[in-house]
Amino acid sequence: MNGRARNAAIGARFGRAAARYEAHAPAQRAAARRLAEDIARLDLPPRPRILEIGCGTGLLTRELARRLGPADWTLTDISPAMLETARLGPAPQGSVRYAALDGEHPDALPGGYDLICSSLAVQWFGDLNAGLGRLAALLAPGGHLAIATLAEDTFAEWRAAHARAGLDAGTPAYPAPGAIRPAMGNLAGAVRAERLVQQHRDGLHFLQDLKGIGATAAAPGHQPLGAAALRRVLATFNEQGASVTYHLAYGMWKKTDSRRAGVFVTGTDTGIGKTLVSAILARAWNADYWKPVQTGVAEEPGDTDTVAGLAQLPPERLHLPAYVLQAPLSPWAAAPLEDAELDATTIVPPDTDAPLIVEGAGGLYVPIDDRHMMIDLIARLGMPVVLAARSGLGTINHTLLSLEALRRRGIPVLGVVMSGPLSPGNREAIERFGEVRVLAEIPPLARVDAAAVAELARGIAPLADCLAALEGSPEGGSGG
Structure with a gap:
């Protein structure tokens, strides 16, 4: 039959x-x-x-x-x-x-x-x-x-x-x-x-x-x-x-639009090292950098300037944020303080032929406006995710929860980058139970500068290799 x-x-x-x-x-x-x-x-x-x-x-x-x-x-x-x-x-x-x-x-x-x-x-x-x-x-x-x-x-x-x-x-x-x-x-x-x-x-x-x-x-x-x-x-x-x-x-x-190569860098929490991870990836992959929504510029420089210095990116490789807000709060909370109106659906990625590193604000469920969280923006852009995570106590739970949230939305995960004292046990647990690769581990650094970023970038596999591995993995590419 x-x-x-x-x-x-x-x-x-x-x-x-x-x-x-x-x-x-x-x-x-x-x-x-x-x-x-x-x-x-x-x-x-x-x-x-x-x-x-x-x-x-x-x-x-x-x-x-x-x-x-x-x-x-x-x-x-x-x-x-x-x-x-x-x-x-x-x-x-x-x-x-x-x-x-x-x-x-x-x-x-x-x-x-x-x-x-x-x-x-x-x-x-x-x-x-x-x-x-x-x-x-x-x-x-x-x-x-x-x-x-x-x-x-x-x-x-x-x-x-x-x-x-x-x-x-x-x-x-x-x-x-x-x-x-x-x-x-x-x-x-x-x-x-x-x-x-x-x-x-x-x-x-x-x-x-x-x-x-x-x-x-x-x-x-x-x-x-x-x-x-x-x-x-x-x-x-x-x-x-x-x-x-x-x-x-x-x-x-x-x-997805297969012509756009790049990743969206998000984290399991705020202050998790997303900007450092973004700088390392931009240096390793000779990529452009874009932070769609920047908050907290009243208290510290914006992440675009930080990445430019750490990754030694020329001005043409940097793209301006869609929204810049003063208060160190979520975009949704910061916008009313400046009478600003945010609409996540108006955020459009820059036109570039280079690989693009996109850095989010906070974690996956940080609200951007009254209707959209950061995970909604990630899904709309259609890019695979690099998840920044701590290496220490609590990271297994936070990382696995973030990976589950991404999977429920059909968002592919290129890998995890862990920051802090090396923890082989936590790395093994994340790779095994999260069914994901740990792309790199960033140890505590004596100085966070361009030289340190260049050294760490040498340990990152080429973007094409990472994307090819993703296509053959259970998490994404041509299947999932």
Whole structure:
């Protein structure tokens, strides 16, 4: 059976379950809600063009409609019966088009979407990454691809019950989260994962719930167990507690302008060494420097002058901030003191052919204006992040929280730079649990001057090598 015929058979099975689907779909409902929460944080334009793959009965559509408001919706499913069920439900605001479609092969769609999304449907693709690549090709510049799918170890308890009975469960070979990468360049993003444990009354109710949504615990083509073998498996499954784990992977990618090379330097806190890190990177990569929002100039020189001196940058490599404020406060707090009005959406990066080092103000959740945090600006600029962090006590928690916040927004992380007394244990923990590279460690310096910056810059890998490594990592590049 070829891929399209296989997908059509899956669609027919789901179609037969359309009328009872939502009564048996608590995990699907939870995944749709979590994915919608992540999507609501994206920098989407007003009334975005949205394509949903595998809309089913409308779980994700309804969650998104409550959060996004009016949009131009194209809602698709491989099952016409599912589409009809969704059509009978509450319609989202804006224009709505329904289309029966094999989402793995979206040949008939025009493209130009601001958001392509799917919740617990793409795991049925015969070739997940190739299918995601075809979907990503339909994005408008700056558009987002956001999916929830099943990852390895889903239904681990069911497989364990079979193994104890000496049998093969035949469950699908779901991928590791880090292996989920759309087969398309010019994408920046990441995959995060979580485990959702669902408790069932017993094994029969687990199977009934799967049948109720049109699914099975076994891969297509796997031969069902005989009655005696199934009874042994169910008895063992019940003894284990009759619970199953859904390993959910959430992928968020943005179609970026690959012509802009550079990074956004942010930190786990204020006073964390972002300016020194920016100077080292600018020197190492012969890059331009830009601080979009500068505060605190009443008490100390602006960071642009500091970086110019430390990195020995000529004037043409420096770009003026979009906003300069006197008080050493967040931009949002400093602006009213000067009757200034800030709008993060007006901040546009400078036009340069050189690599660009962009330095943020404070950490990820420093407010810029009434509606936007620093992380919103990072997402809109579409650049990978270098995260500045301390080396000492507390850095593991602060760094991992920052990395999780970036992943939830689909923002790729080039790496972490740690400052302070060397701490091999903290470095190992950040690399292992944060699944990220530590690009450099900056020890305490007797003098912070151009000579020290030049020496530290020699230890930084070339930007092209770092970006190439990112493209092949689970955090970003062509996948995430």
